[in-house]
Amino acid sequence: MTSAWITIAGLAAGTFTIRLSGYLLGARLPASGPWARALKALPGSLIVALLTVLLIQGGPAEWVASAIALAVALATRNLPLTMLAGLVAVAVVRNAL
Amino acid sequence: MTLRQPTADARAEFLAGLRDITPLTFGVAVYGLAFGLMAGQIGMGGAQTGAMGLLVFAGAAQIVAVERLASHAGPALAIAAGCALNLRILLMTASVRAEFAGRPWWQVALGVHLTSDENWALMHATRRSRPVGYWYLVGGGISLIVMWVLVTGLAAEFSGLLPDPSALGLGFAFTAAFIAIARNLWRGRGDLLPWMASACLAAALGLFAPIDPSWALIAGGLAGAAVAGVRGCD
Numbered sequence: 001m002t003s004a005w006i007t008i009a010g011l012a013a014g015t016f017t018i019r020l021s022g023y024l025l026g027a028r029l030p031a032s033g034p035w036a037r038a039l040k041a042l043p044g045s046l047i048v049a050l051l052t053v054l055l056i057q058g059g060p061a062e063w064v065a066s067a068i069a070l071a072v073a074l075a076t077r078n079l080p081l082t083m084l085a086g087l088v089a090v091a092v093v094r095n096a097l
Numbered sequence: 098m099t100l101r102q103p104t105a106d107a108r109a110e111f112l113a114g115l116r117d118i119t120p121l122t123f124g125v126a127v128y129g130l131a132f133g134l135m136a137g138q139i140g141m142g143g144a145q146t147g148a149m150g151l152l153v154f155a156g157a158a159q160i161v162a163v164e165r166l167a168s169h170a171g172p173a174l175a176i177a178a179g180c181a182l183n184l185r186i187l188l189m190t191a192s193v194r195a196e197f198a199g200r201p202w203w204q205v206a207l208g209v210h211l212t213s214d215e216n217w218a219l220m221h222a223t224r225r226s227r228p229v230g231y232w233y234l235v236g237g238g239i240s241l242i243v244m245w246v247l248v249t250g251l252a253a254e255f256s257g258l259l260p261d262p263s264a265l266g267l268g269f270a271f272t273a274a275f276i277a278i279a280r281n282l283w284r285g286r287g288d289l290l291p292w293m294a295s296a297c298l299a300a301a302l303g304l305f306a307p308i309d310p311s312w313a314l315i316a317g318g319l320a321g322a323a324v325a326g327v328r329g330c331d
Contacts, residue, residue: 082276
């Protein structure tokens with residue numbers, strides 16, 4: 001898993017740089033306004049884009065299971081429960097199709 | 098901790114941070130169990146997964162990067178996607194910069210590295226009732242990182258005990274995890290427009306553009322952030 005070690009090194013360096021830059025840039029970073037809003041919205045937007053890409057690559061079984069997982073996520077806000085519901089659903093639907 | 102001769106106050110604050118974070122640390126343990134099992138399933142060992150947790154210490158970015166690796170996007174795009182997800186930490190360490198100012202370099206490095214959602218939010222919450230600072234943040238961070246490294250490493254090491262992942266549909270585990278993460282990142286109706294912009298652009302690029310899907314996700318994420326910046330309110 002050489003590619004995993006490269007990823008770990010790069011992600012560690014990048015993340016530490018981000019953490020340190022927040023301190024060093026300090027007051028020069030906007031606490032509110034358009035740039036702050038964009039930065040705060042970035043994680044959610046990225047996860048939604050990633051989900052979109054994964055769902056495009058999936059099929060009906062993944063779509064049904066995603067709907068069930070989303071219902072559990074909305075009801076519980078619980079990561080392991082959502083994953084468990086999604087995994088059970090995808091296995092059941094794949095066997096049924 | 099001896100370089101600066103921490104006072105009794107510093108030690109008490111460190112221990113308070115360590116103690117107060119405990120419920121959140123158990124939440125991180127469950128999250129880490131899920132992540133460690135996924136990392137193990139794509140072939141990462143226990144030591145490797147633990148090292149990733151120690152050096153990166155950012156759960157959602159780690160999941161995204163490992164999923165991109167599993168999708169054969171290559172390290173460069175996995176790093177880019179993970180770093181993009183972490184950019185918002187800029188605002189977190191900037192908001193607590195007064196706690197780091199004037200400290201020796203190793204305390205600055207330790208403090209910024211240990212700044213995560215849980216102990217950062219806890220410090221802000223606790224400050225409403227009493228003044229806490231650097232060592233409170235670090236105490237919480239130590240608890241979180243120790244749990245994160247141990248649980249993700251052990252889960253990856255022993256993930257081989259699970260049956261064949263493809264038979265269980267474990268490839269879908271990442272999708273389900275991202276659904277749960279999206280639910281927790283949802284802040285209200287103001288997110289609707291940025292999220293729709295993100296999904297539309299990612300779908301259009303993913304369906305019609307001859308590029309690695311990782312670019313579609315990065316472009317979609319940036320488009321959503323841009324919409325939030327231009328259209329949203331604080």
